[in-house]
Amino acid sequence: MKDLFLVAIVVMIFVVIFQIAKASEYVSVLKGEEKTRKQNNKINGFLLICFLILGLIGAWYCNELYYGKTLFPQGAASVEGEKIDLMLYITIGVTGTVFVITQILLFWFAFKYQEQEGKKAFYFPHNNKLELLWTTVPAIFLTVLVVFGLKYWFKMTSDAPRDAVVVEITGHQFAWDMRYPGKDGKLGKKNYKLYNTPSGNTLAVDFEDPESWDDLHTTEMHLPVGKPVKLVINAMDVIHDVGLSHFRMKMDAVPGIPTTMWFTPKYTTEEMKARTGNPNFVYEISCDQMCGKGHFSMRGVIVVESEADYNKWLASQKPEYYTLYPEKDPAKPIQATDTTKAVTAPMAQVMSGK
Amino acid sequence: MSTTTLQETAHHTSHGEAHGEQHHHETFITKYVFSQDHKTIAKQFLVTGIIWAIIGGLFSVIFRLQLADPTATYPWLEDLLGHWAQGGKLQPEFYYALVTMHGTILVFFVLTAGLSGTFANFLIPLQIGARDMASPMLNMLSYWFFFLASIIMMSSLFVQTGPASGGWTIYPPLSALGDASAGSKIGMDLWLVSMAMFIVSSLLGGLNYITTILNMRTKGMSMTRMPLTIWALFFTAVLGVLSFPVLLSGAILLLFDRNLGTSFYLSDIVVAGKILPNEGGSAILFQHLFWFLGHPEVYIILLPAMGMSSEILSINSRKPIFGYMAMVGSLFAITILAFLVWAHHMFVTGLNPFLGSVFVLLTLLIAVPSAIKVFNWLTTLWRGNIRFTPAMMFAIGFVSLFISGGLTGIFLGNSALDIHLHDTYFVIAHFHIVMGVASFFGMFAGVYHWYPKMFGRYLNNTLAYIHFWVTIIGAYLIFWPMHYEGLAGMPRRYYDFSNWESFKNFGGLNQFISMIALLVFAVQLLFVFNFFYSIWKGRKVTNQNPWNANTLEWTTPIRPGHGNWPGDIPEVHRWPYDYSKDGKDFIAQDVPVGADESKH
Numbered sequence: 001m002k003d004l005f006l007v008a009i010v011v012m013i014f015v016v017i018f019q020i021a022k023a024s025e026y027v028s029v030l031k032g033e034e035k036t037r038k039q040n041n042k043i044n045g046f047l048l049i050c051f052l053i054l055g056l057i058g059a060w061y062c063n064e065l066y067y068g069k070t071l072f073p074q075g076a077a078s079v080e081g082e083k084i085d086l087m088l089y090i091t092i093g094v095t096g097t098v099f100v101i102t103q104i105l106l107f108w109f110a111f112k113y114q115e116q117e118g119k120k121a122f123y124f125p126h127n128n129k130l131e132l133l134w135t136t137v138p139a140i141f142l143t144v145l146v147v148f149g150l151k152y153w154f155k156m157t158s159d160a161p162r163d164a165v166v167v168e169i170t171g172h173q174f175a176w177d178m179r180y181p182g183k184d185g186k187l188g189k190k191n192y193k194l195y196n197t198p199s200g201n202t203l204a205v206d207f208e209d210p211e212s213w214d215d216l217h218t219t220e221m222h223l224p225v226g227k228p229v230k231l232v233i234n235a236m237d238v239i240h241d242v243g244l245s246h247f248r249m250k251m252d253a254v255p256g257i258p259t260t261m262w263f264t265p266k267y268t269t270e271e272m273k274a275r276t277g278n279p280n281f282v283y284e285i286s287c288d289q290m291c292g293k294g295h296f297s298m299r300g301v302i303v304v305e306s307e308a309d310y311n312k313w314l315a316s317q318k319p320e321y322y323t324l325y326p327e328k329d330p331a332k333p334i335q336a337t338d339t340t341k342a343v344t345a346p347m348a349q350v351m352s353g354k
Numbered sequence: 355m356s357t358t359t360l361q362e363t364a365h366h367t368s369h370g371e372a373h374g375e376q377h378h379h380e381t382f383i384t385k386y387v388f389s390q391d392h393k394t395i396a397k398q399f400l401v402t403g404i405i406w407a408i409i410g411g412l413f414s415v416i417f418r419l420q421l422a423d424p425t426a427t428y429p430w431l432e433d434l435l436g437h438w439a440q441g442g443k444l445q446p447e448f449y450y451a452l453v454t455m456h457g458t459i460l461v462f463f464v465l466t467a468g469l470s471g472t473f474a475n476f477l478i479p480l481q482i483g484a485r486d487m488a489s490p491m492l493n494m495l496s497y498w499f500f501f502l503a504s505i506i507m508m509s510s511l512f513v514q515t516g517p518a519s520g521g522w523t524i525y526p527p528l529s530a531l532g533d534a535s536a537g538s539k540i541g542m543d544l545w546l547v548s549m550a551m552f553i554v555s556s557l558l559g560g561l562n563y564i565t566t567i568l569n570m571r572t573k574g575m576s577m578t579r580m581p582l583t584i585w586a587l588f589f590t591a592v593l594g595v596l597s598f599p600v601l602l603s604g605a606i607l608l609l610f611d612r613n614l615g616t617s618f619y620l621s622d623i624v625v626a627g628k629i630l631p632n633e634g635g636s637a638i639l640f641q642h643l644f645w646f647l648g649h650p651e652v653y654i655i656l657l658p659a660m661g662m663s664s665e666i667l668s669i670n671s672r673k674p675i676f677g678y679m680a681m682v683g684s685l686f687a688i689t690i691l692a693f694l695v696w697a698h699h700m701f702v703t704g705l706n707p708f709l710g711s712v713f714v715l716l717t718l719l720i721a722v723p724s725a726i727k728v729f730n731w732l733t734t735l736w737r738g739n740i741r742f743t744p745a746m747m748f749a750i751g752f753v754s755l756f757i758s759g760g761l762t763g764i765f766l767g768n769s770a771l772d773i774h775l776h777d778t779y780f781v782i783a784h785f786h787i788v789m790g791v792a793s794f795f796g797m798f799a800g801v802y803h804w805y806p807k808m809f810g811r812y813l814n815n816t817l818a819y820i821h822f823w824v825t826i827i828g829a830y831l832i833f834w835p836m837h838y839e840g841l842a843g844m845p846r847r848y849y850d851f852s853n854w855e856s857f858k859n860f861g862g863l864n865q866f867i868s869m870i871a872l873l874v875f876a877v878q879l880l881f882v883f884n885f886f887y888s889i890w891k892g893r894k895v896t897n898q899n900p901w902n903a904n905t906l907e908w909t910t911p912i913r914p915g916h917g918n919w920p921g922d923i924p925e926v927h928r929w930p931y932d933y934s935k936d937g938k939d940f941i942a943q944d945v946p947v948g949a950d951e952s953k954h
Contacts (some may be wrong), residue, residue, distance in 0.1 A: 003430055010876070015745040016368075017880065020671030026892060028815075037741075044742035044819065048750070055830065064840035069859055084774050091771065095761040102728060102757050104920045109735040110750055113671070121934040122737035130733065131680050131726065138725040142764070149799035150711050156770060157707035165415045173534065173625075192622040204624065213620050237625040238528040241702065241777065245843025245856060248774040251813035254637050255527060259704035260735060284856050288777040288845045290924055292535045293446040296848035324811040332864065 038115070045114035052107035071245060074276050077283070079264040081248030083152045089212070090148060102122035149269070160262035167221060168232040169285075170203055171240030171253040174294030176285055177203055180216040182319060188212020198324050200275055205235075207321060213328075217320035221285070221302040223265050224310040231263040240298065243288035246272070252289055266302045272304075275316075276308075388498075390490035391916040395497050396476035397808060400801070402504060403468020404882060410459035413452045415875050422868035424850040438516070446849045447536050450519040450600065450834060454537065455511070457522030458545070458789065462552055463507070465655040467500050469797050470594070472656055476804065480907035481581050483572025483924060485917045488565040492558045497635045499555035503548045510544035517718065518545040521847060523648065526619040526640050530611045533626040533812040537821045543612065546605045555600045556594050561592040568819045572906070574926035578682075579943070581905050581930045582675060585682050586661020588656050589689040604643030611635070623679045635784045638703050645696035645773035652789050653692045659796020660756075663749040665930075666799050667731055668745035669903045671738030672939060674931035677730045684723035691720045701769040702776050710769050717767035724760050728753065739934070743901070744818035745803035751826045752795040758830075759788025762837065777847075780840020783833045798822075799886070806900050810913040811892030817884040821877055832867050839863065904930045935947070 007236050015048075028036035028178040028336045067073065076082045132140070168179040168187055181187045195204040205212050233242055235253035242261070244249050250263040286298030322329040389395060419428065429440035438448035470545075475493065479486055487493045488636040510517040511743065519537025520528040526543065532539040536919060567588045572582070580588075595719050610616040611632075619640045620632035668675040675681060697713040731753050740746070762784040765771050800823075807815050843856045851857040906926070924944035932941040936952055 012882070014880065017820065018817070018883070021814045021820070021884075024816045025814055040815065040819070041740075045740075046746060047823065048742075051826070058830075059834065061840070064836055066835060066863070070841035071843055071856075072841060081774075084770055087768070087771055088765070088774075091768065095764055099757060099761050101834050102732065105752060106750065106753055108733070109732060109738075109744075110740060111707045113735060113738045114740045116739065119739050120937065123674065123741040123934045123936075124676060124733070124737065125674040125931065126679070131730075135722060136724055139722050142721055145717050145764065145768060148716055149714060149770050151715065152770040153711060154707060155767075156773065157710070165738040176454050191626055193629055195624045198628070204548055219615075223648070233517070237623055238531070238534050239525055241779055243777070243843065243845060245774065245778075249771050250702045250776055252869060255623050255703065256633075257636065257638065257704060264877050276857075277513050280855055285852060286843070286845050286854070286856070288448070290525070290528065290847045293519075295450070295852050297853065299854065 025229070041115050041338040045111050048107050049111040052099065052103065052111075066173065069117070073271070076246070076248050077265060077267050077272060077277075078247035078249065079266055080156050081246075081263065082266075083155070084248040087148055087152060091145060094145065101136055101242065123349050149325075156263075159258065161228045163229040163232045164262055165224060165234065166230050167223070168234065168299075169221065169242055169253070169304070170234040170236060171242070171287065171291070172202075172236035172240065173292050174287070174298040175219070176222045176287075176298070176300035178218045179203060179205075179320075180314065180317070181211075182214030182216055184211060187209045190234075190235070201320075203320075207324070214319050215321070216314070216317040217323075218317060219300075221300065221305050222310055222313045223302060224307040225265050225268045225271075225304050227307070228262055228264045230260060233259045238291050239289050240287045240291050241289035243286040244283070246283050247285065250288055268304045268306060269302075270305075285312050360923055363464050372434065376946075388494060390494045390909060392475045392479050392487050392490065392493060393808070393914070393916075393918075395493055396472050397473030398497050399475060399500070402501065402810075403464050403472060403634040404464040404885065406459050406468065406504065406700075408577075408879070408882065410464060411875050411878060413456040413459070415872055415935055416444065417449055417456070418451045418871045419451050420449055421844035422670045422865045424852055443488060445948060447516060447519060449849045451516045451537050451541070451849070453521050454524075455507075458507070458518070458894065461522060461651065461655070462549070463500075463504065463792050465790070465797070466556065466594075466595045466651070467552070469658050469793065470499065470587065470653065471497070471777075472660065472797075473583070473800050473804075474559065475592065477806065477907065478563055478587060479570070479585055480568050480914075480918060481584050481905050482567060482570065482575055483906050483926065485919075485923070487864070488570055489562055494736045496555045496562065499518065499551050499558065501843055503551035503555060506544055506548035506551060510548065511570060513544065515539050515541055517541040521640075523644060524608070525644075525676055526608060526611065526637055527623055527625070528631055530608060530624070531625050531630075532612075533628060533737075543609070547610075547879050548607050549605055550602060553605075555597050555953055559596075560591040560595040563587060564595065567591075572923045572926055575943075579926055581661075582664040582678070582681055582685075583658075583661040585685055586664075589685050593650040593654050593657070593689055593692060597647040597654075600643055601647035604640055604647075607643075612659055622669070638700070638705075641700050641703060642696070646693075646900045648699065649696040650692040652785075655789050656794045656796075657688070658800075659752060660685070660791040662736075662803070663752045663796050663799040666745045666749040666803050666907070668931055668933065669803075669901055670743055670749070671735055672741070673734055673738045674929075674933055674934045674935075675730070676733035677726070678929065680726055681730055684726045687723040688720060691716060691723075695720065695767075698767050698769070698772070701772045712942075713768060714769045714877070718764065720767075721760070721764060724756075728757055728760075743802070744813070744815060744822060745799045746794045747822045748799035748802060751822065752792050752799060753837040754826070755787050755792040755795060755829065758834075759784055759786075759792055763788065774843070775840055778840035778861075779836040779844045779846065782846055783836035783840060786836075787833050788830070790834070795826075798881070798935045803901070804907075806837045806886070806895045806912075807891070807907055807914075809889050810895050811888050812900075813888045813892060814884050814894060819880045820827050821884070824877040825874060830872050830876070831870045834872065835863055835867065863904040892936075899942075900939050901918045904932060904940055906943055908943065909944055911942070 039208040072085060076085050166181055170177045179187060189206040190204050191206045192204045196205055231250055233253045235255045239298060240253040241250060242253060247263050249261055249263050251259050271281060273279055283302035287295055287298035409417050429442045429923060431439040432442045436444055513864055515536045516542045517537060519535055528534050529538050529542050567584060606616040617635040618637045619637050623630040695713055695717045698717045701710055707760050756865035766775055766784055802813060802818055839860050895912050898912055906924060909924050926943045927946045928943055930943050935941060
């Protein structure tokens with residue numbers, strides 16, 4: 001009933017607007033169409049200049065409202081991301097200037113040169129000098145932006161430093177899984193056909209490969225602060241994307257084609273809580289490539305901590321090999337169960353965002 | 355010259371045909387349904403485009419409801435959509451289906467077929483001085499293939515597993531595997547078949563436009579005397595003819611992967627617990643094929659809007675378009691570059707960084723011809739004597755939006771910045787402003803300007819101005835703040851942000867955007883009403899040349915029949931931009947050059 005009422009009101013408004021429009025057409029015929037046209041011209045010219053002024057004020061106001069909510073006041077959380085921020089500011093500076101100038105010219109010209117009685121337009125079909133000017137000036141500005149951009153692009157896409165911490169991240173519908181190489185520093189081989197052999201081998205690791213025996217499988221990513229990190233990115237099913245907006249990093253996860261990216265975290269999670277003034281702050285991994293109905297819920301968490309804490313966390317993790325093949329575990333079975341419990345309890349807390 | 359002979363032959367044959375046509379008995383079917391008259395076909399494209407635009411727009415309003423308040427329930431939504439909105443709440447699967455169909459419909463069915471289909475058909479013969487298209491038959495087929503594509507796409511909305519829902523870019527493996535998403539079941543096959551039909555339609559149309567423009571210009575209409583609308587439509591057709599077949603091949607390979615067990619795009623996949631046998635394919639290959647069309651597609655949408663806005667800005671400023679040759683040159687440059695920038699959509703796919711750098715350079719190069727166009731439009735306004743007809747308002751709005759949206763392209767085209775901004779709301783803001791709303795403005799400008807020629811009546815001016823002001827203010831209110839969401843890293847295609855610590859603080863803004871979107875959509879309905887009402891009840895056109903324009907379409911009768919000119923086709927003696935020359939307000943193209951006339 002309420003909905004019906006609402007629809008009726010909307011229809012009424014439509015009818016009223018239409019009637020006014022129709023009436024104004026009759027009035028214009030009575031008054032003389034030429035006269036009405038000129039009147040409309042004045043009104044619209046005035047509105048255009050109002051639009052310009054209110055629009056520029058609006059753009060400023062919007063910035064006041066929302067700049068604080070972007071990630072830029074808190075700064076990039078990675079060393080490399082800071083370059084992206086700098087580039088962003090340079091680009092905003094250049095394009096912002098062009099934006100303001102051209103919009104002002106557009107609406108000012110429209111207002112200033114609106115039709116006036118007895119005035120003639122100026123026949124001005126071309127001027128080579130002017131055209132050359134606005135071909136070369138944009139070209140020069142763009143060259144500067146390209147040079148800056150490519151310098152950073154090559155830096156960011158270069159090979160990761162040798163001492164980088166390596167973490168493998170695998171996306172699947174609709175979650176992220178991490179794998180750490182363990183003490184030997186090497187990730188064991190994978191073969192997607194080994195998925196779930198043995199049962200629970202969700203990352204399809206080839207456990208015939210001894211390098212996989214000390215690999216750790218976790219659902220949360222821990223990283224040491226201040227050390228370069230190299231992510232090896234995989235996908236099980238469809239394309240996903242590892243989006244790390246605080247670090248200004250992003251890379252697709254493509255099934256069958258592993259990708260990599262590297263960066264250096266600058267602040268620990270705790271430090272970021274202080275920087276942002278948000279006690280609930282977490283580094284989040286968002287999936288940035290449409291991957292199905294749960295795309296919006298494909299959330300991962302990164303904990304950046306001091307190297308000591310990081311090492312402690314690593315030591316508390318149990319290699320997946322021993323979970324899947326308990327009989328191979330050198331520790332006594334009864335102790336193993338205990339360790340698992342001790343590890344999973346705090347993990348569960350972190351995961352639920354506590 | 356051989357071209358002259360060709361023109362003359364074409365001129366004579368079409369002339370003869372037209373005379374024959376007058377004696378034909380035309381039934382309702384041949385006149386309004388299976389018509390071969392380019393003007394009727396144009397109207398068919400326009401009306402079909404409008405219907406699609408209402409559907410596509412409505413979809414965006416529905417999914418904006420979800421973004422406005424993810425916890426709200428709307429019982430009427432369940433009445434309307436059944437199990438897709440269980441308990442009055444839009445389900446994620448259907449949210450994604452709506453997003454996908456919104457993109458597909460607006461990009462292809464409205465802004466490609468609805469825009470090019472309408473104005474290329476309507477304006478090319480009228481403005482170059484031809485009786486009809488080179489092949490009226492193919493032209494008719496072009497519409498009916500589009501109609502068929504529309505029916506198939508429409509039917510995909512009603513299948514049990516729902517329409518395609520992997521985004522309008524339909525990246526495999528998501529789009530290739532029914533197990534990965536309900537929308538990738540039969541809905542995806544229908545999507546692909548519909549697009550194949552659509553591409554056939556687009557090719558038949560495009561080949562026809564190119565042939566007509568090259569061969570059927572009236573006497574004196576050299577290429578450099580063509581209005582910029584025709585140049586823009588010409589380059590649009592070239593882009594379409596060269597790039598759409600690549601999408602077709604990509605779509606066919608995808609159909610093979612889906613139904614015949616091939617592995618073009620599939621490798622090493624475990625989906626829903628099943629280990630797939632496919633090995634050796636590349637999911638990225640599809641993206642190359644898709645964007646090889648996908649990027650030119652942006653210009654297929656934008657160029658006609660540029661051309662029409664150029665024409666309308668010049669006419670209503672009562673000044674020649676500034677830098678005609680530079681305008682043609684920049685259209686040409688954009689056309690060439692459009693083919694060489696596709697991988698800027700793929701900077702974060704793991705693309706070779708060197709290849710990426712080449713695409714950065716070529717992408718930012720497009721800013722140069724774009725800048726030339728903007729400054730030339732501004733100079734066209736400078737010292738004019740401007741009439742703010744509704745068409746002119748939309749053309750000015752087009753320039754404003756093109757500037758706003760074009761500049762953010764400089765952010766996204768620079769790969770290092772794109773790493774942060776890729777697939778965020780910043781991208782949504784960018785392309786909606788520059789190719790969505792701006793092209794719509796070009797289209798509206800065209801409709802308001804040529805409506806008197808199409809239907810012999812005017813649209814209601816008051817409604818037109820309301821339409822303009824609400825739309826431009828609304829468009830900026832919707833899309834401007836989205837840049838900030840994007841800078842905060844807010845990803846596209848999220849059904850709900852409330853579980854994200856990083857993205858949840860834009861709730862109020864999302865609500866505001868949705869409200870404005872609803873308002874803007876309502877005002878579009880006002881336009882649609884104005885459009886249909888005025889066909890029968892609008893103020894009648896009494897003046898053969900209501901805008902005092904120079905181009906040839908205004909030398910035809912107020913309601914031209916099939917064949918356009920009752921007598922001979924007028925001969926052209928000058929370019930179309932002699933406004934305010936030698937103290938004369940305008941000199942039409944068919945007026946011979948006077949002995950004492952100054953050169954331009």
